[in-house]
Amino acid sequence: MFQDSPIYDRLVAECGDVPTQVRREAERVNRELEVVLRPLHAPGHGPGAERPPSPGNGWQRTALLPGPRHH
Template sequence: MFEQAPIYARLVEEQGDVPAQVRQEAERIEDDLRRTMQPLRNLSEHAARQGRPPTHLMP
């Protein structure tokens, strides 16, 4: 869609493909967040299987 718009092609030439860069950065952040949150998710699921509240989430 955008590739056919001359103004978009000009902006990409001048500024780079900003939407693609943003998308790539968002994917990297999502991957980092997934890796960071996985241990917490595992603890919560383990506590739920044992019928205990996830105390590590309580204030």
């Protein structure tokens, strides 16, 4: 990306390659989320099985208007 940039090389030398570190961390978090969000492979949890309602179904967030709050 910035192979021929002395300013970028200097920043990397001083601070580390922050964009690469961030990219690696984002990829790691993405892999962990894929594992967590993967459907369970147990009986009754496969395709076509009835799923329990997700938390939060049946309610909506309401916007808070700016200004003082009255309790």
